[in-house]
Amino acid sequence: MTEVKAVQITRDLIENAYNYREYREMIDQALSEGKTTGENHSEAMLHYTKMNVHRMSRLDRRTELLDELKKVAGSIGKHQTWLVITEAWCGDAAQSLPVIQKIADESSAIHAKYILRDENLEIMDQFLTNGKSRSVPKLVCLDSKTLDVLGTWGPRPEAAQKVYDEWREEDLPYQQIAEKLHKWYAEDRTESIQTEFIALLQRWSLN
Template identity: 55%
Template sequence: MSITAEKIITEEIIDHAFTYEEYRDMIDDLLEQAKTTGDNHSDEMIHYTKMNVQRMSRWDNRVELNDSLANKLNNLDEDWIWVVLTEAWCGDAAQNIPALVKMAETSENIDVRFILRDQNLDIMDEYLTNGGRSIPKLVCLDAETLEEIGTWGPRPEMAQQKAMEWKEDDSVSKEEWAKNLHKWYAKNRNKELQKEFEQLISEWQN
């Protein structure tokens, strides 16, 4: 656990973080102004954000937790806060966040909050993936002490492995890379994500 990270995810950060509903409303409000989160409001980034709104809305209606994961969540007897670093234009965030929200909603003991990566780079830089500021990144905290319990992200491990393989393949263009990744999410239907969180919840419990 990073001592620095533990200190910079403060009560003030959490108090000002978004609920999922607030996060979604904020994105909608920005899109009405032809903007997205962050400083890059190019047509490309706006397009990504619009696609992500569609993805989140679709998953909001489709995510179904498997019985084993639901039971673990229902039987959780520790109070946690899940702080998720994200941005509206991030495709991986849109694919995974609805399932994370569903998990939190299933347990009375988990409160999930969202903060924007580019407004919190001091926090983001404590949770780099292979040296990069990859999102989404979930940090599980003890709700009382704000002690860091564990982390997850930015993708299910199977998706991360495939994403890195495609990235290293010179024959796969950036567009093909993204298409392949989103096809993987559609086909997998959160199964790998749920499997990972079954294991993580067991590891994170004292």
């Protein structure tokens, strides 16, 4: 998780951001036109995006939230806006966004909205991973009333980030890292992200 920083996120930006249904529909529409999000519409990027649609659909259907997470999410009083920076071709986003949305759906106080990284680099650059990487997804939790930043999460669960960093240190090819990472997600079955959000929700509700 990155250090919390002050950032100028406007109500207009939030109002014009996608909700989850709109985000999914936008991706489907782009694919129907032979495109993905961003500027790179290569066969490889289209393949990643199609795979991600399948991943999100599977997680939308199968993800069951932990009872403790449901309880914590349902007890939040102060309204929060979760602004999620993402891209359709991003595998980590596909593994996390369905869970994030299910958490938001558990609480009338949480409002999740989605924006594309490459269309909002001035926002992205204020929430870099390790101060240098435009890694997505990145969730920015805002006080809905003041738009103060309460915290961030992303681009992946801490346990996944740890093994990802180790694989990078080993200088493994990108494709091999991606395959190993998706295997990690499959074996984890969303447990890590759910456990992290129990602690995050408790922390953010106190800010």
